[in-house]
Amino acid sequence: MVSPLPTATDTTNANTADTHNRQLFIETVGCQMNVLDSELVVGALRRQGYELTDDMKSADTILFNTCSVRERAEHKIYSLLGRLKYAKRQRPGLVIGVMGCMAQKDQDIIFRRAPHVDLIAGTGQLAEIPNLIAEARQTRRRQRALSLGRRDGKRVEVADSFESYDPTREPQMRPTPHQAFVRIMIGCDKFCTYCVVPMTRGPEQSRPPTLIAAEVDILAEQGVKEVTLLGQTVNSYKHTEEGRLYRLSDLLHKIHDTPGIERIKFVTNYPRDMGSDLLEAIRDLPKCMHYLHVPLQSGCDDVLKLMKRGYTVAQYREMMDRINEIVPGCSVSSDFIVGHPGETEASFDKSIATIQEFRFKNSFIFKYSPRPGTKAFDRLADDVPEADKKRRNNELLAIQNAVSEEDNAEFIGKSVKVFVEGESKAESGKRKAEDANASPSSQDARPAIQLSGRTRCDRIVVFEGNPRLAGSSTEIAIEDCTTTTLIGSIVTHDVQHGCDVGLPILT
Secondary structure, X not given: OEEEEOOOOOOOOHHHHHOOOOEEEEXXXXXHHHHHHHHHHHHHHHOOOOEXXXXXXXXXXXXXXXXXXXXXXXXXXXXXXHHHXXXXXXXXXXXXXXXXXXXXXXXXXXXXXXXXXXEEEOOOOHHHHHHHHHHHHHHOOEEEEOOXXXXXXXXHHHHHOOOOOOOOOOHHHOOEOOEEEEEOEEOOOOOOOOOOHHHHHOOOEEOOHHHHHHHHHHHHHOOXXXXXXXXXXXXXXXXXXXXXXXXXXXXXXXXXXXXXXXXXXXXXXXXXXXXXXXXXXXXXXXXEOOEEEOOOEOOOHHHHHHHOOOOOHHHHHHHHHHHHHHOOOOXXXXXXXXXXXOOOHHHHHHHHHHHHHHOOOOEEEEEOOOOOOOHHHHHOOOOOOHHHHHHHHHHHHHHHHHHHHXXXXXXXXXXXXXXXXXXXXXXXXXXXXXXXXXXXXXXXXXXXXXXXXXXXXXXXXXXXXXXXXXXXXXXXXXXXXXXXXXXXXXXXXXXXXXXXXXXXEEO
C-alpha cells in the first residue's frame, strides 16, 4: 500500500536528510478518533527522537491529521497547506504530510492542489508514517500509503488493508494526564447517505477484547483514571475470542475491575444497536458513566429514510424509554443535521419537537454539506437554500440551549460528585503565560483557581479549587448554571457531635 511518486523537488540536495532538527508539529482536525490517531503517530515518532513543538515555523516535519465529514474542516487544511507553500521554498528540507480521512478520500487531489506536500497516509496506514517521512526526506520523492477503496476488492481484502494502529501510547497528547481514549473498533458498515466515514475508515472491525483489556491495564499503570472507548458505532462492537462472543456489555464487564480505573465511558452509539444488555451493564457497573451519545440526526421519518439511518422516530423513542427505565437519570446527547436534501419546514419542525420531547443534555447541530463520494452527493439534490440551513441551525440550537439550561437548573441546591479534569478553559487561557515561568513547587502552592470536571452523567461543573485536585473526585454544591455548565463550590463538612446534615449527593 506504500508507493513513491515523482515530484518536482527530486533535485533537492538529499543531504538535508542529515541536518533536520527533529522538531515535529501536528495539527489535528475532527473527531476523538483523530485525536487518538495523532497521539499514536506522535508516540511512534518520539521514539525515533522527534520532539513535539507547538511552533509550526520551528518544525521541519509538519503533519495534518484531517477530517472529511464537514466541508469546513477540509477548507481549513487546504488553507494551512497554502500558507506553507512559501515556507517550503525557503526551507527545502521541510517535510509536509497529510494523514487521515482527507488523505484516504482525496489522494491525488491533495498533491494537485498542494504540490509541495511530501506524503499522504490514509486512516488505515498510520503505522507507515515514520518510514514515509524518512523516505521523503532522504529521496525528496512524494510518498503515499493508502488502504483499498470499498469497491477495490472483496470485503476481507479491503478490511485487511485497514490496519488497527495501536502502538505504545504518548501521554503528552492526551486530553489530560488522567484521561485517555481507547479504540475498540475501526470502520463503519452503516452507509448513511450523507457520510464519508465508511469510505475513509473502511469496513467495521472490532479489536480483540484481550488486547483492549491489556491496553487499559497499561494506561492505568501510567496514571490514567478515566478511559473513553471509541468506535464509529461503538455499541455495534462484536468480537469472538476463544469461542466466546463479546459484545460491548461483555467488554465493559471485562475491563471494569481494572485497578486504578475509576470511570468508563464510550462514544458514539448507534440507536438500532442499543441493546438492553448494554443498558443493564451501565446500571450495574459503578465505574460506567450514566451518559450516552446517540445521534438522532432528524426528527422526521421521511428525512431519516433519505439519510438511510435504519430506524424511525418511534423506534428511537422506544430506545429512550428503555434507557430511562433501566438507567434512571442517564443523560443522552444527540447530533442533528439541518438542511439535508428533502428536509421541509414541516420536517424541521419535527426535529424541534424531538429535542423538546427527549430533552437531550446537549446536541451537536450541523448544516448539511454535500460530500463527494456519498450517495447523497450522487443521488440527492442539495435543495435547501443556504440561508434556510443557517436559520434552522440557529433555531434548533436555541431550542436545545433552552432545554439544557432548564435541566441544568434542576441541579441548583444539590450536591454532585465530580471527577476533576483540571483547569477550566477560561482559567487555562489566563494562566498559560503565568505558568511559563513558574516552578512546579510554586504551581502546587498557588491559591485556588477555577477548575473543571464532570459528573457521572457527563455534566460539566466549574468551581474554585487547588490544581492538585486534578485526577481526583470531589463533592461540589451547585449554586448556579449556564446553558452548558454547572457552577458550584467544594463541599466542606463541619462535623458537630450529634449532627449529620448535608445536601443530597448526585452522581
